[in-house]
Amino acid sequence: MVRKLIFGGRYFGKGSQDGGPGEEEIEHADSLWTILVYLNAFCVTDYFPWLRWITDFDGHKKIIRNAIVTARKYQDPLIDDRIQQWKDGVRTEQDDLLDVLITLENTLLTADEIKAQILDLILAGFDNVSNNIEWAMAEMINEPSIFNKAVRDLDFVVGKNRLVYESDLQKLNYIKCCVKEAFRLHPVAPFNVPHVTTVDSTVAGYFIPKGSQVLVSRLGLGRNPDVWDDPLTFNPDRHMNGDKEVMLTDHNLHMFSFGTGQRGCPAVLLGSTMTTMLLARLIQGFTWELPLNEPHDDIKENFHDLAKAKPLLALAKPRLANHLYPSS
Ligand code: HEM
Numbered sequence: 001m002v003r004k005l006i007f008g009g010r011y012f013g014k015g016s017q018d019g020g021p022g023e024e025e026i027e028h029a030d031s032l033w034t035i036l037v038y039l040n041a042f043c044v045t046d047y048f049p050w051l052r053w054i055t056d057f058d059g060h061k062k063i064i065r066n067a068i069v070t071a072r073k074y075q076d077p078l079i080d081d082r083i084q085q086w087k088d089g090v091r092t093e094q095d096d097l098l099d100v101l102i103t104l105e106n107t108l109l110t111a112d113e114i115k116a117q118i119l120d121l122i123l124a125g126f127d128n129v130s131n132n133i134e135w136a137m138a139e140m141i142n143e144p145s146i147f148n149k150a151v152r153d154l155d156f157v158v159g160k161n162r163l164v165y166e167s168d169l170q171k172l173n174y175i176k177c178c179v180k181e182a183f184r185l186h187p188v189a190p191f192n193v194p195h196v197t198t199v200d201s202t203v204a205g206y207f208i209p210k211g212s213q214v215l216v217s218r219l220g221l222g223r224n225p226d227v228w229d230d231p232l233t234f235n236p237d238r239h240m241n242g243d244k245e246v247m248l249t250d251h252n253l254h255m256f257s258f259g260t261g262q263r264g265c266p267a268v269l270l271g272s273t274m275t276t277m278l279l280a281r282l283i284q285g286f287t288w289e290l291p292l293n294e295p296h297d298d299i300k301e302n303f304h305d306l307a308k309a310k311p312l313l314a315l316a317k318p319r320l321a322n323h324l325y326p327s328s
Pocket of ligand 1: 120122126129193256257262263264266
Protein backbone atom coordinates (compact mmCIF):
# COMPACT_ATOMS: atom_id res chain seq x y z
CA MET A 1 0.00 0.00 0.00
CA VAL A 2 2.77 2.41 0.97
CA ARG A 3 4.63 1.62 -2.25
CA LYS A 4 1.50 2.31 -4.28
CA LEU A 5 0.88 5.59 -2.47
CA ILE A 6 4.40 6.82 -3.08
CA PHE A 7 5.48 5.27 -6.38
CA GLY A 8 2.13 4.36 -7.92
CA GLY A 9 3.21 0.72 -8.37
CA ARG A 10 2.79 -2.45 -6.38
CA TYR A 11 6.29 -3.93 -6.38
CA PHE A 12 9.87 -3.03 -7.16
CA GLY A 13 11.23 -5.21 -9.97
CA LYS A 14 9.41 -7.79 -12.02
CA GLY A 15 7.30 -9.61 -9.43
CA SER A 16 6.97 -13.38 -9.34
CA GLN A 17 5.17 -15.47 -11.94
CA ASP A 18 2.12 -15.97 -9.71
CA GLY A 19 1.70 -12.20 -9.33
CA GLY A 20 3.34 -12.01 -5.89
CA PRO A 21 6.51 -10.16 -4.90
CA GLY A 22 9.67 -11.06 -6.83
CA GLU A 23 13.29 -11.20 -5.67
CA GLU A 24 13.88 -7.45 -5.96
CA GLU A 25 10.80 -6.62 -3.92
CA ILE A 26 11.78 -9.10 -1.22
CA GLU A 27 15.31 -7.69 -1.04
CA HIS A 28 13.92 -4.16 -0.75
CA ALA A 29 11.40 -5.11 1.97
CA ASP A 30 14.08 -7.03 3.91
CA SER A 31 16.33 -3.98 3.86
CA LEU A 32 13.49 -1.84 5.30
CA TRP A 33 12.92 -4.33 8.14
CA THR A 34 16.64 -4.23 8.91
CA ILE A 35 16.63 -0.43 9.07
CA LEU A 36 13.59 -0.46 11.37
CA VAL A 37 15.08 -3.11 13.67
CA TYR A 38 18.29 -1.09 14.09
CA LEU A 39 16.43 2.21 14.38
CA ASN A 40 14.81 0.81 17.52
CA ALA A 41 17.82 -1.17 18.75
CA PHE A 42 19.87 -0.32 21.81
CA CYS A 43 23.18 1.06 20.58
CA VAL A 44 26.04 1.67 23.00
CA THR A 45 27.50 4.53 20.93
CA ASP A 46 24.22 6.50 21.24
CA TYR A 47 25.12 6.88 24.93
CA PHE A 48 28.93 6.99 24.67
CA PRO A 49 29.42 8.88 21.38
CA TRP A 50 33.21 9.12 21.85
CA LEU A 51 33.33 5.36 21.13
CA ARG A 52 32.37 6.19 17.53
CA TRP A 53 35.84 7.62 16.95
CA ILE A 54 37.41 4.28 17.81
CA THR A 55 35.29 1.88 15.84
CA ASP A 56 31.79 0.85 14.80
CA PHE A 57 31.51 -0.48 18.36
CA ASP A 58 28.49 -2.77 18.06
CA GLY A 59 28.50 -3.16 14.28
CA HIS A 60 25.17 -1.35 13.88
CA LYS A 61 26.56 1.38 11.63
CA LYS A 62 27.74 -1.06 8.98
CA ILE A 63 24.49 -3.06 9.02
CA ILE A 64 22.25 -0.02 8.74
CA ARG A 65 24.44 1.61 6.06
CA ASN A 66 24.29 -1.53 3.91
CA ALA A 67 20.53 -1.75 4.38
CA ILE A 68 20.08 1.89 3.32
CA VAL A 69 22.25 1.30 0.22
CA THR A 70 20.04 -1.68 -0.71
CA ALA A 71 16.77 0.19 -0.17
CA ARG A 72 17.98 3.19 -2.17
CA LYS A 73 19.27 0.98 -4.99
CA TYR A 74 15.61 0.36 -5.86
CA GLN A 75 14.08 3.70 -4.92
CA ASP A 76 16.54 6.33 -6.17
CA PRO A 77 16.64 5.41 -9.91
CA LEU A 78 12.83 5.61 -10.00
CA ILE A 79 12.97 9.03 -8.36
CA ASP A 80 15.63 10.33 -10.80
CA ASP A 81 13.62 8.96 -13.71
CA ARG A 82 10.43 10.63 -12.48
CA ILE A 83 12.17 14.00 -11.96
CA GLN A 84 13.40 13.77 -15.56
CA GLN A 85 9.87 12.97 -16.80
CA TRP A 86 8.59 16.19 -15.22
CA LYS A 87 11.51 18.18 -16.66
CA ASP A 88 10.85 16.80 -20.15
CA GLY A 89 7.13 17.52 -19.89
CA VAL A 90 6.30 13.83 -20.42
CA ARG A 91 4.47 13.81 -17.12
CA THR A 92 1.98 16.53 -16.39
CA GLU A 93 -0.41 15.16 -13.75
CA GLN A 94 0.17 14.22 -10.12
CA ASP A 95 -0.59 10.55 -9.58
CA ASP A 96 1.19 9.75 -6.33
CA LEU A 97 3.17 11.24 -3.43
CA LEU A 98 6.40 11.28 -5.44
CA ASP A 99 4.75 13.54 -8.05
CA VAL A 100 3.55 15.79 -5.24
CA LEU A 101 7.05 16.14 -3.74
CA ILE A 102 8.60 16.86 -7.15
CA THR A 103 6.06 19.54 -8.03
CA LEU A 104 5.77 21.36 -4.68
CA GLU A 105 5.38 25.02 -5.55
CA ASN A 106 6.48 26.86 -2.43
CA THR A 107 9.25 24.55 -1.25
CA LEU A 108 11.36 23.39 -4.14
CA LEU A 109 13.11 20.21 -2.97
CA THR A 110 16.40 19.02 -4.44
CA ALA A 111 16.67 15.47 -5.76
CA ASP A 112 18.63 14.46 -2.64
CA GLU A 113 16.00 15.94 -0.35
CA ILE A 114 13.22 14.10 -2.20
CA LYS A 115 15.13 10.82 -1.89
CA ALA A 116 15.60 11.32 1.85
CA GLN A 117 11.93 12.20 2.36
CA ILE A 118 10.78 9.18 0.37
CA LEU A 119 12.91 6.79 2.42
CA ASP A 120 11.54 8.36 5.61
CA LEU A 121 7.92 8.05 4.41
CA ILE A 122 8.36 4.46 3.29
CA LEU A 123 9.87 3.50 6.65
CA ALA A 124 7.25 5.43 8.64
CA GLY A 125 4.35 3.74 6.90
CA PHE A 126 5.80 0.24 6.70
CA ASP A 127 5.57 -1.78 9.90
CA ASN A 128 2.77 -0.25 11.98
CA VAL A 129 -0.14 -1.47 9.91
CA SER A 130 1.08 -5.03 9.30
CA ASN A 131 2.07 -5.55 12.96
CA ASN A 132 -1.28 -4.24 14.16
CA ILE A 133 -3.37 -6.37 11.83
CA GLU A 134 -1.47 -9.58 12.51
CA TRP A 135 -1.95 -9.17 16.27
CA ALA A 136 -5.58 -8.09 15.99
CA MET A 137 -6.42 -11.07 13.77
CA ALA A 138 -4.59 -13.53 16.07
CA GLU A 139 -6.33 -12.23 19.20
CA MET A 140 -9.71 -12.20 17.48
CA ILE A 141 -9.39 -15.67 16.00
CA ASN A 142 -8.49 -16.93 19.48
CA GLU A 143 -11.63 -15.34 20.94
CA PRO A 144 -14.57 -16.14 18.61
CA SER A 145 -17.05 -13.96 20.55
CA ILE A 146 -14.92 -10.90 19.60
CA PHE A 147 -14.47 -12.05 16.02
CA ASN A 148 -18.22 -12.68 15.61
CA LYS A 149 -19.07 -9.29 17.07
CA ALA A 150 -16.82 -7.67 14.46
CA VAL A 151 -18.52 -9.70 11.71
CA ARG A 152 -21.95 -8.58 12.98
CA ASP A 153 -20.74 -4.94 12.99
CA LEU A 154 -19.74 -5.28 9.34
CA ASP A 155 -22.87 -7.14 8.28
CA PHE A 156 -25.04 -4.51 9.99
CA VAL A 157 -23.25 -1.45 8.58
CA VAL A 158 -22.23 -2.76 5.14
CA GLY A 159 -24.12 -6.01 4.49
CA LYS A 160 -22.87 -8.88 2.34
CA ASN A 161 -23.73 -7.57 -1.11
CA ARG A 162 -20.82 -5.19 -1.52
CA LEU A 163 -17.32 -4.68 -0.12
CA VAL A 164 -16.63 -2.27 2.71
CA TYR A 165 -15.49 1.18 1.49
CA GLU A 166 -13.66 4.05 3.12
CA SER A 167 -16.96 5.91 3.46
CA ASP A 168 -18.20 3.14 5.83
CA LEU A 169 -15.31 3.41 8.27
CA GLN A 170 -16.81 6.21 10.34
CA LYS A 171 -19.65 3.88 11.34
CA LEU A 172 -17.51 0.80 12.03
CA ASN A 173 -16.86 1.57 15.69
CA TYR A 174 -16.30 -2.00 16.85
CA ILE A 175 -13.73 -2.72 14.11
CA LYS A 176 -11.89 0.44 15.14
CA CYS A 177 -12.00 -0.71 18.78
CA CYS A 178 -10.28 -3.95 17.71
CA VAL A 179 -7.56 -1.99 15.90
CA LYS A 180 -7.14 0.34 18.88
CA GLU A 181 -6.96 -2.54 21.33
CA ALA A 182 -4.19 -4.14 19.25
CA PHE A 183 -2.28 -0.82 19.32
CA ARG A 184 -2.66 -0.70 23.12
CA LEU A 185 -1.65 -4.26 23.89
CA HIS A 186 0.78 -4.95 21.04
CA PRO A 187 2.71 -1.81 20.09
CA VAL A 188 5.09 -2.05 17.17
CA ALA A 189 8.20 -1.48 19.34
CA PRO A 190 8.93 -1.12 23.08
CA PHE A 191 9.73 2.60 22.86
CA ASN A 192 8.88 5.53 20.62
CA VAL A 193 11.52 6.92 18.30
CA PRO A 194 13.84 8.91 20.62
CA HIS A 195 13.23 12.63 21.03
CA VAL A 196 15.54 15.25 22.51
CA THR A 197 14.22 18.08 24.70
CA THR A 198 15.01 21.52 23.30
CA VAL A 199 14.24 23.38 26.56
CA ASP A 200 14.24 22.57 30.29
CA SER A 201 10.83 21.06 31.12
CA THR A 202 8.88 19.59 34.00
CA VAL A 203 6.53 16.71 33.25
CA ALA A 204 4.39 15.05 35.95
CA GLY A 205 6.65 16.55 38.62
CA TYR A 206 9.89 15.35 37.01
CA PHE A 207 12.47 17.87 35.86
CA ILE A 208 13.87 17.06 32.41
CA PRO A 209 16.90 19.20 31.50
CA LYS A 210 17.36 20.61 27.99
CA GLY A 211 19.21 18.14 25.72
CA SER A 212 17.91 14.97 27.43
CA GLN A 213 17.05 12.00 25.29
CA VAL A 214 13.46 11.02 26.03
CA LEU A 215 12.16 7.52 25.44
CA VAL A 216 8.49 6.77 26.11
CA SER A 217 7.67 3.19 27.04
CA ARG A 218 4.75 2.06 24.92
CA LEU A 219 4.19 -0.96 27.16
CA GLY A 220 4.43 1.21 30.28
CA LEU A 221 1.49 3.22 28.95
CA GLY A 222 -0.68 0.59 27.23
CA ARG A 223 -0.32 -2.09 29.92
CA ASN A 224 -0.42 0.21 32.94
CA PRO A 225 -2.73 -1.48 35.52
CA ASP A 226 -3.45 1.91 37.14
CA VAL A 227 -5.07 3.05 33.92
CA TRP A 228 -6.43 -0.11 32.31
CA ASP A 229 -8.52 -2.84 33.98
CA ASP A 230 -7.16 -6.30 33.31
CA PRO A 231 -4.50 -4.78 31.02
CA LEU A 232 -3.18 -8.03 29.53
CA THR A 233 -6.57 -9.11 28.16
CA PHE A 234 -7.55 -8.19 24.61
CA ASN A 235 -10.88 -6.47 25.17
CA PRO A 236 -11.93 -4.07 22.36
CA ASP A 237 -15.11 -3.06 24.22
CA ARG A 238 -13.04 -0.98 26.64
CA HIS A 239 -12.67 1.66 23.88
CA MET A 240 -16.42 1.98 23.16
CA ASN A 241 -17.89 5.27 24.29
CA GLY A 242 -21.65 5.06 23.66
CA ASP A 243 -22.44 6.13 20.10
CA LYS A 244 -19.44 8.49 19.89
CA GLU A 245 -17.04 7.83 17.02
CA VAL A 246 -13.97 5.84 18.14
CA MET A 247 -10.66 7.53 17.30
CA LEU A 248 -7.40 5.56 17.15
CA THR A 249 -5.36 8.43 18.61
CA ASP A 250 -4.95 9.03 22.35
CA HIS A 251 -3.66 12.52 23.03
CA ASN A 252 -3.73 11.89 26.80
CA LEU A 253 -1.08 9.23 26.18
CA HIS A 254 -2.90 6.51 28.13
CA MET A 255 -1.60 4.42 25.26
CA PHE A 256 0.76 5.09 22.36
CA SER A 257 -0.67 4.73 18.87
CA PHE A 258 0.26 7.80 16.82
CA GLY A 259 1.96 9.82 19.55
CA THR A 260 0.95 13.44 20.07
CA GLY A 261 2.18 17.01 19.69
CA GLN A 262 4.66 18.48 17.28
CA ARG A 263 6.52 15.22 16.58
CA GLY A 264 3.45 12.96 16.58
CA CYS A 265 2.57 11.08 13.42
CA PRO A 266 1.60 13.47 10.59
CA ALA A 267 -0.39 10.69 8.88
CA VAL A 268 -3.03 9.90 11.52
CA LEU A 269 -5.89 9.90 9.04
CA LEU A 270 -4.02 7.90 6.42
CA GLY A 271 -2.69 5.38 8.97
CA SER A 272 -6.12 4.98 10.61
CA THR A 273 -7.80 4.49 7.25
CA MET A 274 -5.25 1.96 6.00
CA THR A 275 -5.39 -0.12 9.18
CA THR A 276 -9.16 -0.09 9.72
CA MET A 277 -9.85 -0.75 6.05
CA LEU A 278 -7.47 -3.71 5.93
CA LEU A 279 -8.91 -5.36 9.05
CA ALA A 280 -12.47 -4.70 7.89
CA ARG A 281 -11.85 -6.26 4.46
CA LEU A 282 -10.08 -9.32 5.92
CA ILE A 283 -12.98 -9.97 8.29
CA GLN A 284 -15.76 -9.13 5.88
CA GLY A 285 -14.28 -11.06 2.96
CA PHE A 286 -13.21 -14.31 4.61
CA THR A 287 -13.88 -16.83 7.33
CA TRP A 288 -10.67 -17.76 9.17
CA GLU A 289 -9.66 -21.12 10.62
CA LEU A 290 -6.56 -22.20 12.48
CA PRO A 291 -4.73 -25.36 11.37
CA LEU A 292 -6.52 -28.54 12.61
CA ASN A 293 -3.96 -29.42 15.26
CA GLU A 294 -3.92 -25.90 16.75
CA PRO A 295 -6.95 -24.96 18.85
CA HIS A 296 -5.35 -21.58 19.65
CA ASP A 297 -2.90 -19.33 17.89
CA ASP A 298 0.28 -18.97 19.93
CA ILE A 299 0.27 -15.31 20.91
CA LYS A 300 3.75 -15.12 22.42
CA GLU A 301 5.71 -12.03 21.49
CA ASN A 302 9.24 -11.83 20.24
CA PHE A 303 11.35 -10.60 23.16
CA HIS A 304 13.37 -8.13 21.06
CA ASP A 305 10.76 -6.13 19.22
CA LEU A 306 7.32 -7.26 20.49
CA ALA A 307 6.31 -8.65 17.08
CA LYS A 308 4.58 -12.06 17.05
CA ALA A 309 7.16 -14.73 17.83
CA LYS A 310 5.44 -17.09 15.39
CA PRO A 311 3.69 -15.64 12.36
CA LEU A 312 -0.09 -16.09 12.34
CA LEU A 313 -1.05 -19.08 10.22
CA ALA A 314 -4.75 -19.35 9.34
CA LEU A 315 -6.84 -20.61 6.45
CA ALA A 316 -9.01 -18.02 4.73
CA LYS A 317 -12.20 -19.03 2.88
CA PRO A 318 -14.30 -16.54 0.91
CA ARG A 319 -17.60 -15.68 2.61
CA LEU A 320 -19.10 -13.30 0.03
CA ALA A 321 -20.46 -13.87 -3.49
CA ASN A 322 -17.78 -14.69 -6.10
CA HIS A 323 -18.24 -11.56 -8.19
CA LEU A 324 -17.19 -9.35 -5.25
CA TYR A 325 -13.61 -10.64 -5.34
CA PRO A 326 -11.48 -8.62 -7.79
CA SER A 327 -9.75 -11.62 -9.39
CA SER A 328 -12.95 -13.62 -10.08
C1 HEM B 1 -1.30 2.77 11.60
C2 HEM B 1 -0.35 3.41 11.01
C3 HEM B 1 0.61 4.35 11.68
C4 HEM B 1 0.93 4.52 13.02
C5 HEM B 1 0.35 3.77 14.21
C6 HEM B 1 1.93 5.55 13.10
C7 HEM B 1 2.53 5.98 14.27
C8 HEM B 1 3.55 6.88 14.34
C9 HEM B 1 4.26 7.25 15.54
C10 HEM B 1 3.98 6.67 16.92
C11 HEM B 1 5.20 8.17 15.21
C12 HEM B 1 6.22 8.82 16.15
C13 HEM B 1 5.57 9.78 17.07
C14 HEM B 1 6.45 10.13 18.24
O1 HEM B 1 7.53 9.57 18.42
O2 HEM B 1 6.05 11.02 18.99
C15 HEM B 1 5.09 8.40 13.80
C16 HEM B 1 5.86 9.29 13.10
C17 HEM B 1 5.76 9.49 11.75
N1 HEM B 1 4.86 8.91 10.89
FE1 HEM B 1 3.42 7.57 11.38
N2 HEM B 1 2.19 6.01 11.83
C18 HEM B 1 1.42 5.30 10.94
C19 HEM B 1 1.37 5.45 9.58
C20 HEM B 1 2.10 6.37 8.87
C21 HEM B 1 2.06 6.52 7.43
C22 HEM B 1 1.19 5.68 6.48
C23 HEM B 1 2.92 7.52 7.10
C24 HEM B 1 3.28 8.14 5.77
C25 HEM B 1 3.22 7.50 4.63
C26 HEM B 1 3.51 8.00 8.36
C27 HEM B 1 4.43 9.02 8.45
C28 HEM B 1 5.10 9.37 9.62
C29 HEM B 1 6.23 10.32 9.65
C30 HEM B 1 6.83 11.05 8.47
C31 HEM B 1 6.63 10.39 11.00
C32 HEM B 1 7.77 11.23 11.58
C33 HEM B 1 7.26 12.54 12.09
C34 HEM B 1 8.37 13.38 12.74
O3 HEM B 1 9.24 12.83 13.43
O4 HEM B 1 8.35 14.58 12.55
N3 HEM B 1 2.98 7.28 9.41
N4 HEM B 1 4.09 7.62 13.29
